[in-house]
Amino acid sequence: MARAFSKDIYNSQRWRKVAHAYAESQHYVCERCHNRSFVGAGKPPRFIVHHKTHLSPENVGDDSVVYGWDNLELLCIYCHNAVHGTGMGRECVFDDDGNPIGILEHNR
Ligand SMILES: [Zn+2]
Numbered sequence: 103m104a105r106a107f108s109k110d111i112y113n114s115q116r117w118r119k120v121a122h123a124y125a126e127s128q129h130y131v132c133e134r135c136h137n138r139s140f141v142g143a144g145k146p147p148r149f150i151v152h153h154k155t156h157l158s159p160e161n162v163g164d165d166s167v168v169y170g171w172d173n174l175e176l177l178c179i180y181c182h183n184a185v186h187g188t189g190m191g192r193e194c195v196f197d198d199d200g201n202p203i204g205i206l207e208h209n210r
């Protein structure tokens with residue numbers, strides 16, 4: 103099915119390291135609303151390392167797009183939903199140790 107190309111990246115050791123390091127550099131604070139709590143009270147903090155230029159079969163081979171910090175943005179789930187709007191896609195949600203805790207599906 104669609105988006106299999108990005109699933110491999112999100113499951114990779116390299117991406118986890120990059121996402122973790124990037125989130126740490128942002129101090130686990132949403133870059134748009136500066137929300138630290140992300141999903142909500144009582145739940146572990148979660149963040150999404152969003153690709154400003156979304157991954158596509160054409161650009162997954164480009165390290166600067168996939169792993170370049172210039173193309174990354176740390177967002178809470180609310181801002182992330184707002185960014186994507188009606189878009190489709192699939193990204194990884196991480197806990198604060200940088201461990202993937204699920205794949206986020208963007209629906210229309
Ligand atoms: Zn936010």
Ligand SMILES: [Zn+2]
Binds near residue numbers: 151182186193
């Ligand atoms: Zn995103």
